[in-house]
Amino acid sequence: MARYSSHRLKLLVLKEMFEKLTDEQNGVELKQIIEYLAKKGIPAERKSIYSDIALLRDFGMDIITEKGTKTTYKLVSREFQLPELKLLVDSVSSSKFITRKKSLDLISKLEKLTSKYEARELRRQVYVEKRVKTMNESIYYNVDSIHTAIAKNKKLNFKYFEYDRERKKVFRRKGETYSVSPLALIYSDENYYLTAFCDRRSMIVNYRVDRMSGVSLSNEDRISNDETSNFDPAIHQKSQFSMFAGxxxxxxxxxxxxxxxxxxxxxxxxxxxxxxxxxxxxxxxxxxxxxxxxxxxxxxxxxxxxxxxxxxxxxxxxxxxxxxxxxxxxx
Known part of the structure; x- marks a missing residue:
């Protein structure tokens, strides 16, 4: 049993090594594989590594053998290819609604989906510091709460604010809690908007998600009427400019x-x-x-x-x- 567990660990370490140290342009020699395993406290022989690589291939990893002056092994395809990761990194770094801190955190996670060499290439295209970014770190939890409220058919409670010229939050309605029936989450003009039926105004209203604070689900069910039943997010967005209602x-x-x-x-x-x-x-x-x-x-x-x-x-x-x-x- 111990031998079986040790072999499973060895396969996991090899999988990690191929994902981290190899790509289409960079491979590893057998000697390097043995050294990598040794650093992890796993002894290995050449013959066993050949069979382990074969097992990883059977598992679905696209590991090729490249013969030349030196024989190398490399993982040449992944869940995400480099151009796809570049697209995602650019989207994250340029998205206004994602804070600088969260942008760098997400990009760091995306880098782990490729080799260390391609991760360096991803890093070269990151320009976050001078971009206009939201200051609201809770936007991700707000988005999650909105999705949950819609899925559970519940109203949403929150406070809504703006910034004054000193960049301090000023809450609307003197800090009164808003209670709305969420209909959709819409991305427009680099911002996320909650489109909801406002009980107080008896109409459909848009709210900037990064201007929402203290978001929580209500125990009350969402209001259902002709306006909410016939609501179409695509038509709603097309008829408005910069999500201004009228x-x-x-x-x-x-x-x-x-x-x-x-x-x-x-x-x-x-x-x-x-x-x-x-x-x-x-x-x-x-x-x-x-x-x-x-x-x-x-x-x-x-x-x-x-x-x-x-x-x-x-x-x-x-x-x-x-x-x-x-x-x-x-x-």
Missing amino acids: DVQNVKIEFDNSLSTLVIDRFGSDVFIYPEGDEHFIISIDIEVSPAFFGWIFMLGDKAKILEPKSLSDEFLNAISAVAKSYVETK
């Missing part, structure tokens, strides 16, 4: 042809485009009108124009005039 209106917008890719990126490939002459096209779409929507239209300059409803076009013009007036008054 009154839903069917808006007709004229765009310059040069903006066709931008429009499809924003509203999806299923948006219906009506040609308007040789240089423009028109779309008609349901939008939750908000300051963020006006900001998006303004960003496009004279290449986008709100046609209908006329009342919305007038409202946009008044908003532009108010901004222009504030600049004139400061001169």
